[in-house]
Structures are given as structure tokens and as C-alpha cells.
Amino acid sequence: MADLEALIKAFSGIGVDENSLISILANSNHEHKKSLRKGYSKFFIEDENGFERLHQSTIKNLKLEFKRFRDAVVLSLLHPWERDARLIEKAMKKGPRHYSVIVEIACTRSSNELLGARKAYHSLFDHSIEEDLASHIKGSERKLLVALVSAYRYEGPKVNDDVAKSEAEILSNAIKNADKRKPIEDEDAIMILSTRSKPHLQAVYEHYNKICGKTITEDLEAEGILKDTVECLCTPATYFTRVLDAALTVDADEESKKALTRVIVTQKELREKEGYVPNKIQGILTGSYKDFILGLVARGEN
Amino acid sequence: MATLIAPDHPSAVEDAEALQKACKGICIDILQLDHAIIQKTLLNNEKDLIKKLSEKWLKRGSLETQRENSPKQMATIDVPHQVSFLEDAEALRKACQGWGTDEKAIISVLGHRNAAQRKQIRLAYEELYQEDLIKRLESELSGDFEKAVYRWVLDPADRDAVLANVAIKKISPDHHVVIEISCTRSPEELLAVRRAYQARYKHSLEEDVAAHTKGDIRKLLVALVSAFRYDGEEINTRLANSEANILHDAIKDKAFNHEEVVRILSTRSKMQLMATFNRYRDDQGTTITKKLLGESGDEFLVALRTAVRCFNDPKKYFEKVLRNSIKGIGTDEDALTRVIVTRAEKDLKEIKDLYHKRNSMPLEQVVAKDTSGDYKAFLLTLLGKED
Numbered sequence: 001m002a003d004l005e006a007l008i009k010a011f012s013g014i015g016v017d018e019n020s021l022i023s024i025l026a027n028s029n030h031e032h033k034k035s036l037r038k039g040y041s042k043f044f045i046e047d048e049n050g051f052e053r054l055h056q057s058t059i060k061n062l063k064l065e066f067k068r069f070r071d072a073v074v075l076s077l078l079h080p081w082e083r084d085a086r087l088i089e090k091a092m093k094k095g096p097r098h099y100s101v102i103v104e105i106a107c108t109r110s111s112n113e114l115l116g117a118r119k120a121y122h123s124l125f126d127h128s129i130e131e132d133l134a135s136h137i138k139g140s141e142r143k144l145l146v147a148l149v150s151a152y153r154y155e156g157p158k159v160n161d162d163v164a165k166s167e168a169e170i171l172s173n174a175i176k177n178a179d180k181r182k183p184i185e186d187e188d189a190i191m192i193l194s195t196r197s198k199p200h201l202q203a204v205y206e207h208y209n210k211i212c213g214k215t216i217t218e219d220l221e222a223e224g225i226l227k228d229t230v231e232c233l234c235t236p237a238t239y240f241t242r243v244l245d246a247a248l249t250v251d252a253d254e255e256s257k258k259a260l261t262r263v264i265v266t267q268k269e270l271r272e273k274e275g276y277v278p279n280k281i282q283g284i285l286t287g288s289y290k291d292f293i294l295g296l297v298a299r300g301e302n
Numbered sequence: 303m304a305t306l307i308a309p310d311h312p313s314a315v316e317d318a319e320a321l322q323k324a325c326k327g328i329c330i331d332i333l334q335l336d337h338a339i340i341q342k343t344l345l346n347n348e349k350d351l352i353k354k355l356s357e358k359w360l361k362r363g364s365l366e367t368q369r370e371n372s373p374k375q376m377a378t379i380d381v382p383h384q385v386s387f388l389e390d391a392e393a394l395r396k397a398c399q400g401w402g403t404d405e406k407a408i409i410s411v412l413g414h415r416n417a418a419q420r421k422q423i424r425l426a427y428e429e430l431y432q433e434d435l436i437k438r439l440e441s442e443l444s445g446d447f448e449k450a451v452y453r454w455v456l457d458p459a460d461r462d463a464v465l466a467n468v469a470i471k472k473i474s475p476d477h478h479v480v481i482e483i484s485c486t487r488s489p490e491e492l493l494a495v496r497r498a499y500q501a502r503y504k505h506s507l508e509e510d511v512a513a514h515t516k517g518d519i520r521k522l523l524v525a526l527v528s529a530f531r532y533d534g535e536e537i538n539t540r541l542a543n544s545e546a547n548i549l550h551d552a553i554k555d556k557a558f559n560h561e562e563v564v565r566i567l568s569t570r571s572k573m574q575l576m577a578t579f580n581r582y583r584d585d586q587g588t589t590i591t592k593k594l595l596g597e598s599g600d601e602f603l604v605a606l607r608t609a610v611r612c613f614n615d616p617k618k619y620f621e622k623v624l625r626n627s628i629k630g631i632g633t634d635e636d637a638l639t640r641v642i643v644t645r646a647e648k649d650l651k652e653i654k655d656l657y658h659k660r661n662s663m664p665l666e667q668v669v670a671k672d673t674s675g676d677y678k679a680f681l682l683t684l685l686g687k688e689d
Contacts, residue, residue: 119530135569151528187521
């Protein structure tokens with residue numbers, strides 16, 4: 001039935017196709033809807049008491065998809081400082097699997113943007129970010145995360161190449177000694193990554209490559225947010241491409257989809273490959289959510 | 303029936319820049335002027351504009367004097383009601399011209415101006431003589447007097463940045479100066495110091511601290527300078543209780559859980575810390591600073607104690623620094639200058655009173671005995687002593 005196919009399609013992307021839903025369901029009578037439910041086996045099962053019941057998980061997922069446009073709008077409306085403060089607070093509360101969001105914000109914002117987020121956090125939550133992170137996070141990520149959000153990095157181009165080289169060696173040693181001590185808890189590594197300027201860290205990245213023959217991100221593959229840290233600081237374009245790639249797939253998980261909204265709303269430049277992002281968006285996103293995201297990408301600045 | 307033709311969306315900044323170009327040599331920092339004055343004088347000729355601007359300079363000088371003096375009851379410097387930055391700049395120029403230097407004139411001007419006024423004087427001097435007043439003073443003066451005047455003339459945030467840099471770059475870094483700055487300044491002031499530090503030294507404060515220290519002390523200092531504490535009054539008593547216990551356990555064990563101590567001291571708001579220290583004292587029957595006494599060889603312990611004392615009672619802390627700088631043989635001019643210059647516009651009066659109570663002698667008397675010449679005259683002026 002054409003309507004059934006259209007209904008399934010309306011719920012098949014990231015977001016929901018509101019217009020299709022209106023045209024299919026608004027005029028749908030009781031019998032018509034019954035036949036839709038009977039045909040939509042992915043969403044409805046025959047209940048023993050004689051009605052077509054909606055899967056519990058479907059309710060949850062539908063709520064998420066309907067919310068997606070709303071969340072994107074609110075996120076894009078907020079002042080960047082409030083936005084980042086709220087994102088950090090949420091990520092902290094949700095737990096270790098979400099700490100990469102904290103890394104993303106702390107490491108890809110400018111020094112003054114991060115400072116602004118810290119001020120907004122004061123206003124919103126009556127605490128400093130660092131005190132909440134430090135008391136909330138008990139695991140090995142704590143030191144690195146607190147240090148990263150506390151940074152007020154120098155933003156000039158000046159780099160001391162000798163220092164960059166020796167710090168590349170320090171990082172290399174920290175990674176080599178991973179069996180004795182987790183690199184994410186290595187004090188020297190944390191100091192380097194949380195206090196040095198981004199141009200300096202890019203020089204460190206180059207030296208590491210020369211010294212070890214591999215990029216530091218390759219060597220940190222197994223190190224979770226430590227890898228994210230280095231990527232965000234030294235090669236942010238690679239980081240964002242990776243996040244978008246993970247989101248723009250058919251079986252992306254909820255966190256990846258949320259990342260899609262977050263990255264597109266917060267990043268001003270997504271020019272990795274000409275037309276890459278808009279094409280993929282057309283194929284996978286749907287409804288008002290798709291239109292909004294396409295609009296953000298097309299405009300190129302927030 | 304008004305005849306004024308004014309644009310729909312005037313930009314005060316653009317107007318100011320245009321006016322500045324038009325009045326080169328007289329106008330110094332028009333961007334600080336009232337939009338209202340600029341609008342009003344747009345239709346008048348240049349002479350009127352200049353007249354209004356000089357009036358504005360005078361008014362602003364006295365306005366700022368009033369604004370500065372009323373909340374700062376505890377400042378010691380004595381600032382006149384009417385100030386002309388142009389005249390001050392001229393007076394300083396005169397003092398530096400010719401063969402010698404008129405140090406008394408320098409002291410009598412700069413020693414009686416607050417931070418905002420000193421900034422305007424520097425701008426006026428630059429505009430009038432195309433020269434940096436600070437560089438001129440550096441070349442004319444010498445010794446402890448020069449160091450004191452140099453620090454005094456800088457903006458407070460810039461001054462703290464210089465003090466921090468000097469402390470860090472020593473062979474054996476002065477940890478207590480870094481701790482003093484990070485713990486006694488307000489969160490906004492500390493941010494201003496970090497910005498000023500970057501502008502001056504092309505590095506962040508935290509990266510230089512990290513590069514010049516090691517071990518636990520490094521962790522503590524970097525965390526303290528990086529803090530942007532919540533500035534509110536709220537206290538969580540349950541939290542104060544639990545963190546007082548954490549501190550107690552950490553100190554008792556002596557096998558310090560440094561991580562927790564650093565966490566608490568470097569992230570909590572100042573009000574929360576005070577509540578925690580008070581709770582500690584109530585629970586343990588003795589203050590946390592007393593408990594931290596002992597191993598003076600353990601630099602981490604010493605640093606912790608300094609930090610706690612700075613949070614708990616900064617005036618008492620500064621009184622002790624002063625007392626130590628002038629007692630016994632020899633004087634620690636760096637410490638003496640640092641405390642007087644950084645607190646003269648804040649709470650030096652209370653510190654003086656504390657000193658007097660504790661030592662049964664006024665601070666001015668001891669400073670006069672222990673120092674000499676222009677350096678002495680300058681310090682006494684900052685201490686509020688009548689000439």
C-alpha cells in the first residue's frame with residue numbers, strides 16, 4: 001500500500017518527515033489506520049488481547065526523532081557560552097561514554113569562547129566547571145578533563161621548536177610506558193596537552209610523526225578521550241569528519257546522531273569535501289530537521 | 303522644529319575615531335568619551351570641541367577620584383579631588399628633563415594617583431611626547447626606587463603578570479608569590495592577570511608555571527593559576543563537612559592524598575573554602591594552618607599552608623610577609639615593595655593596623671628605619687604618610 005510505504009519512509013531517516021505524516025495520517029480514518037498498523041510489522045505487533053500494539057522501544061525512538069528538530073533549534077538559538085556550558089554539564093552527568101563532548105568543547109573552542117562557557121556555567125549552575133568535573137568524575141579521566149576546561153591558551157603563532165621536539169619525546173615515552181602507567185594519567189602529558197598553545201601542539205604533532213614514524217593519534221587509538229584530545233587540538237578537521245561520518249550512516253546510534261546536531265550547529269566551517277556533507281544529509285536526514293541542518297550548512301556561518 | 307540632521311544608526315565608535323583623526327595632538331583617548339558629548343559637538347567647530355574635551359578630562363579625573371575613593375576606605379594612598387592628566391604628564395616630563403631627575407616631583411605626582419588615573423597619565427604622556435612614560439622612568443631611575451615605581455605605574459593586572467613572571471623565572475622559583483597572586487585576587491582579577499601575562503610574554507601563565515616547576519608543587523600551582531572560581535556567597539554545609547574530613551584525612555596520613563587536597567583548594571569557591579576551614583577547626587579543635595605547620599623542608603606542605611592562609615585571612619598573611627621582610631638584619635625589598643605596591647589601593651590600611659597591633663609600632667616607623675632615600679620616600683607616600 002502506497003500509504004504504508006510512505007509512512008515507513010517518513011519514520012526511516014534521522015528526524016521525521018512531518019509533511020508526509022500530515023498528509024498520510026490527518027485524514028486517515030479508523031479502518032485506514034488499522035491497516036497501516038497491521039502492515040507496519042517493525043513498529044506494531046499483534047497483541048494477544050486483539051489489538052496492534054506499538055513496540056516499547058519504538059515509542060522511545062520516535063520521541064527522540066521528533067525531538068531532534070526541536071533540540072537543533074534550541075541549541076542554535078542559545079548564546080554559544082550557554083550552549084557550551086549546558087553541553088558540558090549534560091555530558092558530565094551522563095557519564096564516561098559522553099566525556100568526549102567535554103573534550104570537544106574544551107579543545108575546539110577559542111580561549112575566549114571557553115572562558116565564556118566557564119562564565120555561563122557560573123550563572124547557570126552556581127559552581128565552576130572545574131569544581132563540578134573534579135568532584136563528579138572519579139575515574140582516570142578526571143585530571144585531564146579538569147585541566148582541559150581550565151586552560152586559557154596563548155593564541156599567538158610563536159612556537160619554540162626545540163621545546164616542541166622534546167615534548168613530542170615526552171609524549172612518546174608516556175605512550176610507550178602504557179603498561180606501567182595509563183598515558184591519560186601521565187602528569188607530563190597532561191601538562192603539555194592542557195597548557196601549550198595549539199600552534200605549539202601542532203608542532204609537537206609533527207615532531208612525534210618524525211620521531212615515531214606514526215601519527216600520535218594512531219598510537220593513541222586505544223586511549224579513548226586522550227586520542228580525542230590530541231585530535232581536537234592538532235587536527236580538528238579530522239575529528240569532525242570522523243564524528244560526522246559516524247553520524248551519517250543508516251545504523252548510527254543515538255549518541256552519534258546527537259553529535260550530528262551538535263557539530264553542525266556549533267562548527268562554523270565544515271568544508272572537508274565540497275558537497276560531501278549536503279549530499280549525505282539529503283540521503284539520510286528527513287523532515288524539518290533535514291531542512292534546518294541543510295540551512296545551517298548552506299549558510300556556512302552561525 | 304529641530305534642524306539637526308543625524309544618521310539613523312550612529313556608531314559611537316566610528317564617530318570617536320573620526321573625531322580623533324580630526325583633533326590629533328589634543329585628544330588622547332576619545333573612545334572613552336561620552337557618546338553624548340560627541341553627538342552634541344558634531345555641529346560645533348573644532349575649538350568648541352577641544353574646550354569640551356579638556357573640561358571632560360578634568361571632570362573625569364575628579365569623577366574617577368570620587369568613585370575610586372568611596373568604596374576603597376582601606377586604601378592608603380592619598381588622592382586629590384581634582385586631577386589634570388595633561389598637567390601631571392607635563393610635571394613628570396619636567397622632572398625627567400635635564401641632567402638630574404627630580405625624584406620628589408615623580409613621587410609627589412605618581413604617589414598620589416590611583417590606577418585609573420595613572421593609566422590616563424601614561425596615555426597623556428604618550429600623546430604629548432611620543433614616548434612611553436614607563437620606559438622613560440626606567441632609564442631615569444635606578445635601584446629599589448626604580449623597581450617600586452615601575453611596579454606602581456603598571457596596570458594592576460600587568461603588574462601581577464610581571465611579578466608572577468619574575469617569581470617563576472628565578473633559579474629557585476618563588477612559589478609563594480604565584481600562590482599569593484592566584485589566591486588573593488578575585489576570579490575576574492586573576493583572569494585579567496592571565497590575559498596580561500599572555501600579552502606580555504607570549505605564553506600562557508599556566509604553561510610557564512608548568513615548565514618551571516615539577517612534581518606535586520607543579521600540580522598545585524598550575525591548578526591554582528588556572529582556576530576561575532565561582533564568585534557567589536552560597537555555601538553547601540554538607541559539602542564543607544565532607545571536604546573538611548577529606549582534608550583532615552589527607553593531612554593526618556602525611557602520605558598525602560595530594561590529588562584531593564589540590565582538587566579542593568583549586569576548584570572550590572572562596573566562600574565554600576572558608577566554610578570548609580571553619581568546619582575543620584570546629585571538628586579538630588585546631589586550625590588547619592596549625593596542623594600544616596612542621597616540615598619546612600616539604601615544599602608542597604609549605605605551599606599548601608600559604609594557599610590556605612591566603613584564603614583564610616589575606617590581610618593577616620600580608621602583615622606577616624611585611625613583618626618578615628623588615629625584621630632582623632637586612633630587608634627583603636622585593637617583598638616589601640610587592641606588598642605595599644599591590645595593597646596600597648586595596649587594604650593596606652587594615653594591614654597597617656594589624657601590624658601596629660602585633661608589633662606595637664607603626665609600620666611607617668619601621669619602614670623609615672629600614673629603608674632610605676627616594677625608595678623610602680616613595681614607600682612612605684604609598685603608606686599614606688603626609689609629606
